């Protein structure tokens with residue numbers, strides 16, 4: 001219609017299903033070109049499948065917002081207020097303030113106190129000990145690795161670490177993983193706002209899985225609540241212990257210092273370089289990048305929303321249109337940027353002088369522009385130490401006589417999780 005990007009027709013008033021999986025986007029790209037659009041109920045979603053256009057578009061201020069969806073109002077208080085808190089789903093001054101706060105906090109932890117590195121290294125030691133227990137017979141990839149990642153964050157946030165045997169946390173994390181599949185249906189209330197008026201609330205909540213979603217958010221809150229209470233009780237503004245203390249102080253004192261993203265990223269990068277010099281594991285760095293490229297963990301990026309009318313590759317993108325970034329999976333598997341893109345080859349991130357190439361055109365595992373992942377340096381540091389320690393201590397292989405380990409992801413909307421049901425033989429290298 002008009003000068004909008006092309007796309008499938010869909011059923012009048014209802015439209016069609018949005019593309020949530022990479023394979024459907026690849027098919028649509030071959031039919032409609034680099035930019036196409038789906039319409040689901042009241043929502044237009046534009047998909048950008050070209051790295052150059054995505055880079056330019058996602059750096060625009062008009063595309064820095066997330067859609068104002070109920071889906072992003074995870075906690076009860078957010079649902080009541082009708083706006084998302086935190087960072088990932090929030091907008092405006094709330095998002096700006098929280099993003100700045102977290103970047104500043106990460107910078108402070110990365111500098112001087114070296115708290116992040118200490119926490120990661122201690123957790124890695126615990127994880128290696130845990131893996132040693134699993135060398136007797138083939139096992140599923142240990143869930144302790146997930147708990148380790150949670151532990152690293154949670155020690156920074158609330159100075160607490162969970163035991164690998166803690167069933168409450170394990171159950172909770174598994175449930176969150178399962179719920180991911182159902183988020184899509186919860187999202188239908190955003191695509192078809194009319195449902196909120198024509199179907200009684202309790203019935204709608206049941207049909208779309210909102211009841212389950214709300215229960216999960218309450219359970220998450222219940223897990224956190226004792227920590228919040230303890231931090232409120234013990235709060236000493238002159239001696240903050242962790243991010244939660246800092247946040248509580250910030251909330252009460254309403255500080256507002258101006259820190260730039262770039263200086264913070266630069267400090268963390270510097271810190272990382274020191275480690276690289278010590279360990280000099282260029283191939284490990286390159287392997288981590290190649291894993292990110294090859295698997296495209298978040299293949300369609302996280303939704304953005306046009307806050308004004310704009311043009312992309314000559315098409316009109318009206319205000320309110322939801323935009324999905326350029327499908328990491330497409331640029332990551334595009335031969336314009338990567339030779340033999342389906343091959344797993346870490347050496348593509350090493351130059352002719354043996355130096356590591358941290359990023360390049362086409363590489364966008366952590367997103368682009370104003371909403372770019374703010375945990376990138378942190379995540380890279382975690383991956384570096386955890387993968388480094390595991391590969392130094394263990395070998396991983398498929399059990400004898402069974403199929404090789406598959407790199408195909410699980411079929412979860414907009415996530416390329418590794419298949420969870422494969423067994424590994426883990427051998428200690430000693």
Ligand code: HEM
Nearest residue numbers: 087088297298302365366367368371372373374375378379
């Ligand atoms: C391998 C690990 C990770 C990957 C592949 C990843 C990827 C991404 C991507 C693709 C986005 C969306 C960017 C956009 O909209 O353009 C994002 C956003 C975000 N990530 Fe990550 N991320 C990772 C780890 C982390 C970690 C460890 C943290 C926390 C310390 C984190 C915090 C965030 C936040 C807060 C946002 C939202 C930023 C905003 O909306 O302003 N991420 N991430």
